[in-house]
Amino acid sequence: MWGRVVEIMTAVWLGASPFIFGVQSDVTILWGDFSIALSIAALAGLSYWRPTRHAHLLTLLVAVGLVLWGRFANTPAPPAHQNHIVIGLFLMMIAIIPNDASMPPRVWQVPPPK
Amino acid sequence: MSRNRIAAQELDRAVPPYHHNPSAWSQRVPICLLAFVAALISSHLSLYQWGFIENAWDPVFAGGSNRVLKSDTAKSMYGLLGIHDAALGVLAYLGDAILGFAGSTRRWQYRPWLVILFGVDVIPLGIVSVVLVLCQAFIVGDWCFLCLVTAAISLVLVYWAWDEVRVSLAYLKIVWTQHRSVRLMWDAFWGIRCEELDRAGEQLLSREVS
Numbered sequence: 001m002w003g004r005v006v007e008i009m010t011a012v013w014l015g016a017s018p019f020i021f022g023v024q025s026d027v028t029i030l031w032g033d034f035s036i037a038l039s040i041a042a043l044a045g046l047s048y049w050r051p052t053r054h055a056h057l058l059t060l061l062v063a064v065g066l067v068l069w070g071r072f073a074n075t076p077a078p079p080a081h082q083n084h085i086v087i088g089l090f091l092m093m094i095a096i097i098p099n100d101a102s103m104p105p106r107v108w109q110v111p112p113p114k
Numbered sequence: 115m116s117r118n119r120i121a122a123q124e125l126d127r128a129v130p131p132y133h134h135n136p137s138a139w140s141q142r143v144p145i146c147l148l149a150f151v152a153a154l155i156s157s158h159l160s161l162y163q164w165g166f167i168e169n170a171w172d173p174v175f176a177g178g179s180n181r182v183l184k185s186d187t188a189k190s191m192y193g194l195l196g197i198h199d200a201a202l203g204v205l206a207y208l209g210d211a212i213l214g215f216a217g218s219t220r221r222w223q224y225r226p227w228l229v230i231l232f233g234v235d236v237i238p239l240g241i242v243s244v245v246l247v248l249c250q251a252f253i254v255g256d257w258c259f260l261c262l263v264t265a266a267i268s269l270v271l272v273y274w275a276w277d278e279v280r281v282s283l284a285y286l287k288i289v290w291t292q293h294r295s296v297r298l299m300w301d302a303f304w305g306i307r308c309e310e311l312d313r314a315g316e317q318l319l320s321r322e323v324s
Binding site for chain 1 (some may be wrong): 124125142164192193195196199201202205209212213215216217220223224225232252305306307309312316
């Protein structure tokens with residue numbers, strides 16, 4: 001589940017980003033980052049529960065949204081929005097990593113029939 | 115471990131035409147480590163482009179690196195991407211490391227999509243690195259030492275990653291030539307198991323090594 005752990009760590013960074021980049025006075029960025037961070041962490045958390053084990057794939061949509069927001073909100077993108085682009089692209093790579101990625105998929109964990 | 119679980123030696127079998135398993139940890143960990151080194155180097159270049167450090171380290175071309183990283187070409191890429199090209203390099207190398215690290219020692223058969231995606235990340239990155247080196251030579255007219263180092267690393271990564279991508283493609287080719295079924299190819303690509311795919315994997319493993 002290391003992919004999900006990295007997603008949660010990234011969500012923590014995103015939640016702290018408005019203060020790191022000094023834009024906490026911008027309500028849109030502040031609450032945007034908070035809510036997106038919360039949804040990333042929630043989707044990663046849901047992936048630990050078997051019925052919702054594919055929830056991390058929805059992070060891909062969040063990641064695409066982050067990239068578009070960062071790229072097109074202001075031109076040229078200020079640091080806070082560059083952060084969105086970088087996090088979005090990073091999450092696109094992490095979100096596709098399966099749970100228990102170092103193990104074979106469940107269906108392949110039994111020997112083939114003789 | 116359950117007696118029904120597939121044995122570790124079954125996962126880590128040599129795949130013809132190679133005498134080794136291209137998905138083995140011994141093959142993939144060096145790729146991940148080298149990609150991580152390249153990501154660190156690119157981070158240093160990004161810090162310069164962001165203005166956090168005054169100079170990029172360059173023991174060979176003196177101020178050449180600074181001129182390349184702040185050139186009009188780099189600025190136009192920044193305008194296009196929204197982030198500096200070195201930052202994009204960091205992400206691409208991290209992608210190599212992440213996609214190289216995920217998957218079991220038989221992912222060439224169990225998760226071909228992951229191996230193909232890994233190849234799609236590594237091989238174009240090598241091509242882009244060569245293009246950027248050519249840009250340095252013919253457009254900017256200056257050289258950047260660490261950019262050349264990362265370009266060289268990219269080409270090594272392509273060379274190291276190729277064997278795994280090749281066996282995954284060979285496995286998919288066996289599935290296609292034997293069955294000519296789009297549905298089965300889809301299942302093979304996403305690692306959805308069935309008897310035909312078990313046999314295709316065994317057929318590849320039983321090929322003679324020249």
